[in-house]
Amino acid sequence: MAQIFELVGISTLQTLQMVFFSTLFAVIIGFPLGILLFITSSTGIMPKPLFNMVLSRIIDVLRSFPFVILMIVLLPFTRFVLGTAIGTSATIMPLSLAAAPFVARVIETALIEIDPGVITAARAMGSTNWQIIRKVLVPEVLPSVVSGITLTIINLISYSAMAGTLGGGGLGDLAIRYGYQRFRTDIMLASVVVIILLVALIQFAGTKLSERILKKR
Numbered sequence: 001m002a003q004i005f006e007l008v009g010i011s012t013l014q015t016l017q018m019v020f021f022s023t024l025f026a027v028i029i030g031f032p033l034g035i036l037l038f039i040t041s042s043t044g045i046m047p048k049p050l051f052n053m054v055l056s057r058i059i060d061v062l063r064s065f066p067f068v069i070l071m072i073v074l075l076p077f078t079r080f081v082l083g084t085a086i087g088t089s090a091t092i093m094p095l096s097l098a099a100a101p102f103v104a105r106v107i108e109t110a111l112i113e114i115d116p117g118v119i120t121a122a123r124a125m126g127s128t129n130w131q132i133i134r135k136v137l138v139p140e141v142l143p144s145v146v147s148g149i150t151l152t153i154i155n156l157i158s159y160s161a162m163a164g165t166l167g168g169g170g171l172g173d174l175a176i177r178y179g180y181q182r183f184r185t186d187i188m189l190a191s192v193v194v195i196i197l198l199v200a201l202i203q204f205a206g207t208k209l210s211e212r213i214l215k216k217r
Helices: 002-039 049-064 067-082 088-112 116-124 129-166 170-180 185-216
Strands: none
Touching: 002 049, 002 088, 002 129, 002 170, 002 185, 049 088, 067 088, 067 129, 088 129, 116 129, 129 170, 129 185, 170 185
């Protein structure tokens, strides 16, 4: 039992590390991309149809990539940058790239739902494009962003479990190496239970935070 707690504890910390940093990088990449998709659309504040179409297609292509294939494709690049293609740190790069397009679409969808009258009023008061983005769009979209990031984190937990098939570390790797390959059903069940608890806790926290932001508006 002590061995199970130790193995699951270490793997849980690895999973949390992967999910935290990949979420951070995915938001850093995906948030501005989502804003770009919105403001350069035909109904945006800076219409650029050709740019919007190209960016939209690139994001769609990246979103359609199965995560396991994306990891394999990025193996040489990950090895070149980090010196290794396996382990917790090496998994963060493909996780971030897999989640960033999803974040971008979440942000774009949330921005589309904003009442156009709010943007028109800001424009009538002489606001610049940057002021509209910073003082109107971003504050208005925060509750939806929190919900979208919550879904992103949950997806990344699933992706991190899949990363275990390629030696990515974390709970997925533990379930495969110990639970499946060594026929340790107890360790596999413990890994699954921890993953379920993580998803439930993150969903609960995300919902509460989104509700709190809505109440303060």
